[in-house]
Amino acid sequence: MAPEPPLLTMSGITKSFPGVRALDGVDLDVQAGEVHCLLGQNGAGKSTLIKVLAGAHQPDDGTITWRGEPVTLKSPIAAMRLGIATIYQELDLVEGLSVAENVHLGHEPTAAGFVVRGKAAKESTAALLGRLGHPEIDPARLVGDLSAAHQQIVSMARALSHEVRLIVMDEPSAALDPDEVDNLFRIVGDLTADGVAVVYISHRLEEIRRIGDRVTVLKDGRAVAGGLPAESTPTREVVALMTGRNVEYVFPDRPPAPPADGTPVLQVRGLARDGEFEPFDLEVRPGEIVGLAGLVGSGRSEILETIYGARKPTAGQVVVDGRPLRLGSVRAAVGAGLGLAPEERKAQALLMLESVTRNVSVSSMSRFARGGWIDRGAELAAARAATRELSLRPDNPSAPVRTLSGGNQQKAVLARWLLRGCRVLLLDEPTRGVDVGARAELYAVIRRLADDGLAVLLVSSEVPEVLGLADRVLVLREGRVVHTAPARELDEHRVLDLVMEGSPVASDGSPVAGEGSPAS
């Protein structure tokens, strides 16, 4: 592009965490005044890269050059002093402080060195908010009382309250309505016109086309393409770059004849939750694995948790074995034969201080108890049988569950439902935090459970996982089921197209947002 040196050059950035190489020699260069988009699937290394740029992570290797000079970003403050601001996806605002206090947090305008000049802070905050197109936000209001969109604006005002040359935005549009997205793009345009560079992360390709100048694609911790023109690179090429991978998963064979004619054990009818997902139908038969594919924020986990009763739907019905379930009750769901392996295994499923046995038996304790008195021998034997069935390692039911690897912890959760004799297994990101080598085994276990007659509903952000494991796939985009098809008839590119751009083939390509509101 321009002959002048880039504002920022990152080269050969490498960063490892225990068991994972998150970044493996990534290069990135950003020019002043451009919008540089960062693309990649979940786990490709985008978050790690921007954390390195923000000074929150220290790279193991590689160099960072800022305005022609090599720098080390020792801390978030060091990055901020250079003029690098980051707006994280998870907003980092203090809800109990006012808008003005949040904007100036850590660099309050003071008199005599320590007395906060509240009026000055409010005035400069009001000026910033005006510049961002939201003069109606009162600087004196508590941030906790603001809407998500307004909180985002405050976060942006905070970034701009410093002398800024580069702003990193991590999926800034995820929480915004369409007209607010327009305002966001106007702000981005103003910033770049002033010579500020923007590193923009988004899953939505159409946004990148609208405001991006260049695109860098990350995959498996590497930059597979740097500085592609954002407007003219075909979608197919971008998607191909994002998905081409060198680690192939090994998926178990599907049964020769999918059990399409059996009576569905799980039926979902018109289930919906306002603001999370729109009404949809779903049926799962014994022996069948149904996959839900979609990005973060598409409503995948919310759907599973609502079926399971952990969230209360605003409409619809869940029917198990022909009987409608009492909605919003986990106990009713478990009683009817549902089991959930949640996304956050450690926070939502496991008792980390306890042994494997107790983690496995927790949902079936009454089976080993007479009058509340637990027969520990029977409990141990049953837990051992269930964990052996899933070849959980180590083969020691007394081992504390926290000493197990991720894959074996997941098996402990599966063993819990196996022991309970559940009929429908809901799996939310079953291989998250599981080593690549152990995944194939977990896939085999899941398929075997289905072959034994379980109905499985699987959610994953990894498209190949859904396609490889499921018999039938529902594609979700922003809370809507946009496509349903047998897994054999889909490929990864097609699903990613659907997931990111709606349905370019089927519909006329107009933005989905317009037709949006209540569908039933």
Add this chain to the structure above:
Amino acid sequence: MTQPVSPPRSGTGKMTPVSEPPAWRALLFRADVRTLSLLGVLAALIVIGGITRPDEFLDTRNLQLVLTQASVVGVVTVGMTFVITSGGIDLSVGAIVALASVWATTVATQEYGFAGILFTAVLVGVGCGLVNGVLIAYGGVVPFIATLAMLASARGLALLITEGRTQIVTVDGILSLGERDAYVLGIPPLVLVFAAVTIVGWLVLNRTTFGRRTVAVGGNAEAARLAGIDVRRQRLYMYLLSGLCCGIAAFLLIVLSGSGQNTNGNLYELDAIAAVIIGGTLLSGGRGTITGSVLGILIFTTITNIFALNNLQSDVQQIAKGAIIVAAVLVQRRTPSTTT
């Protein structure tokens, strides 16, 4: 760990690092170390008592007195162990003991004799626990706040009932329980009640579904909920149980003192919570030990006794107790392999 470049092996993916058998052994070892160190502290105290006051301390009557004093707050501590294991806290135990003891010793109640006093004490305790439990489990009030409010109101109600006067018990059955004639093989009946409560508490926590649910709710309430446990009901039970223990303790206190006073049970909440924490129960919940709690309360009572025999004032006792709490917690944090 290294990233495997080759395609993954099928079959058994043995990924567990070598640390597996030592880890669970360390856990067992740690539990033992904790109990042993508490026993060691208790033994050291007995030696100190024996050396400083050889005649008084090891006298049978004195030892009976120590155990009797430990029994009242000890019963409360067993209930507190359950509450804290479930991730809660009960600040109102001392106040509930006071209210139960004065309600059970009013002139009107005493007309119903032994059974009337026992029944009233237990009922008042459970009633207060019910209020705590409903507020916390179903009203969404934070345990600290709900039981703090109960602390204030139960004490206030106790003062209202007694008008600040000591209510003397005239029921013979009660008074004779405290006399030496009622001792069984030299053990006061109050101590037997404490022993029974301890054993039942241990069995319930370690051998029943109720105990398992308590530990699960305290260890990870969200996981417990998603595993199909009724977390709210379990929380309600915790405060009912604590209230029940307070009612029993109030009855023991009536027997011990032959009276009911609104100042009864003063600072029991502090002694009980401190004993539970010293004993090794996690304040954040998820791991509880009745044995540790009981040893903790025995240590506390023994210290009080030794200090009193050596004519040291209660202010010095309080300072010593504070130091022991800090020391115990620091020692526990330093025990090996605190990885989680």
